[in-house]
Amino acid sequence: MKRTFPLWLGLLAFSLLPALAQSPSAPTGKIHGHVTNPVGTNTTAGTVSLSNDDGHTDKYSFPLDANGDYKGEASPGTYMVIFRAPETPKDKMVDSFPSVKILVGQDILQDFDMSRKEYIDKLDPEQKKQLDELKTKNAAAMKANEVIKTLNADIKAAAQDLKDVDSAAAAAAQQLGASASKADLDAKTAEIKTAKYADAETIMLKDTGLRPGESVLWAQLGQAQKGLKKYDEAGASFKKVLDLEAQSKKPNLQAQGAADEGLGEIAARQGKIDDANAAYDAAAKVNPPQAPMYLKNEAVIFFQAAQTNGDAKIITAQVAAAEKAIASSTDPKNPNLALLYYLKGQGLISAPGGVTEDPKTHKLIPPAGSIEAFQTYLELAPTGQFSTDVKGILAGFNTTVDTTYSNKPKKGK
Numbered sequence: 001m002k003r004t005f006p007l008w009l010g011l012l013a014f015s016l017l018p019a020l021a022q023s024p025s026a027p028t029g030k031i032h033g034h035v036t037n038p039v040g041t042n043t044t045a046g047t048v049s050l051s052n053d054d055g056h057t058d059k060y061s062f063p064l065d066a067n068g069d070y071k072g073e074a075s076p077g078t079y080m081v082i083f084r085a086p087e088t089p090k091d092k093m094v095d096s097f098p099s100v101k102i103l104v105g106q107d108i109l110q111d112f113d114m115s116r117k118e119y120i121d122k123l124d125p126e127q128k129k130q131l132d133e134l135k136t137k138n139a140a141a142m143k144a145n146e147v148i149k150t151l152n153a154d155i156k157a158a159a160q161d162l163k164d165v166d167s168a169a170a171a172a173a174q175q176l177g178a179s180a181s182k183a184d185l186d187a188k189t190a191e192i193k194t195a196k197y198a199d200a201e202t203i204m205l206k207d208t209g210l211r212p213g214e215s216v217l218w219a220q221l222g223q224a225q226k227g228l229k230k231y232d233e234a235g236a237s238f239k240k241v242l243d244l245e246a247q248s249k250k251p252n253l254q255a256q257g258a259a260d261e262g263l264g265e266i267a268a269r270q271g272k273i274d275d276a277n278a279a280y281d282a283a284a285k286v287n288p289p290q291a292p293m294y295l296k297n298e299a300v301i302f303f304q305a306a307q308t309n310g311d312a313k314i315i316t317a318q319v320a321a322a323e324k325a326i327a328s329s330t331d332p333k334n335p336n337l338a339l340l341y342y343l344k345g346q347g348l349i350s351a352p353g354g355v356t357e358d359p360k361t362h363k364l365i366p367p368a369g370s371i372e373a374f375q376t377y378l379e380l381a382p383t384g385q386f387s388t389d390v391k392g393i394l395a396g397f398n399t400t401v402d403t404t405y406s407n408k409p410k411k412g413k
Helices: 117-121 125-166 168-176 182-210 215-227 231-247 253-269 273-286 288-309 312-327 335-350 370-380 387-396
Strands: 029-036 047-051 060-063 069-074 077-084 095-102 107-109
Touching: 029 047, 029 095, 047 069, 060 069, 095 107, 125 168, 125 182, 125 215, 168 182, 182 215, 215 231, 215 253, 231 253, 253 273, 253 288, 273 288, 273 312, 288 312, 288 335, 312 335, 335 370, 335 387, 370 387
Parallel strands: 029 107
Antiparallel strands: 029 069, 047 060, 047 077, 077 095
């Protein structure tokens, strides 16, 4: 089944606007450099200016780029090179270097390293105190960013594990070869799935310990635990997602939808039909763009649960879920709905008392709506996964196959 998790965490970042540079006249020399703030990180906003009257006026100005670098051209001469931040008054400067010579045809390097001892020593006690506080905050932010980078890498790895589960059967077939028996293929498929779920669980258990307040991590953990059939643990993880999102000022609707859907699947597999319906409905309500996917998955999960225990109530729930998912689509003949029409028809004929027998002719009588559902399935997916089964079912009821999906007779015949 398709599930989406757009689950990346955002890094702490800052952005500022550059200033404009003036165009020099020939002949010229060049100057370039890098600006580092007192904390020791790149300064990404402000201007570097060249002045030949001790900073009273600027003859040339060059903006900093996103890396804290600047470059420009100027007429040859001896200048004071000045750095100003965006908020620095024109008659003030943050840092400067006197007597820098610009030579024709040469590119002069002049960096501004405001973390240098000479610069720090000129600060007054209050400025030094503020700088120490800023360094402490910056170190904490950098540490947090490194953790976030690690978490994002882990999320990507866990998401790939969960994605690989869907291709486990193909991987098993490739590993065992064409001569492998169905039993061996099934066993290898289950082995691959278990390994992938377990790997994702290990990663997310570590990460939820590092950042217990991140709902996306709990959502990934719940998916892995659910795949391992650790339903109690998975349920607790999904509920943690919902608790965190209820307190969030910027709720992650996809995380909430995934948690509600996960709780719905757990309830469905445990035969708790009302709880399952409520959870899937909650997922569809909280994240409307993904509602068709949630409701389709609901019908599939009830179908799988019905195959396991054949409970009449679950079969009825399967039909209702399929009908609900079909109704949620704006196009009832969308090819993506083919599976839902099959699940509806299959549920109707599988339910106890669904198929009856005419006492006079002893012919089988299909339940209302089943034939139409199967016909629509064939119309939408004439060569689909269940097309052979559906044609056999229709033949068993002596129902003519609709020509809207079969090859029509050629003209003249």
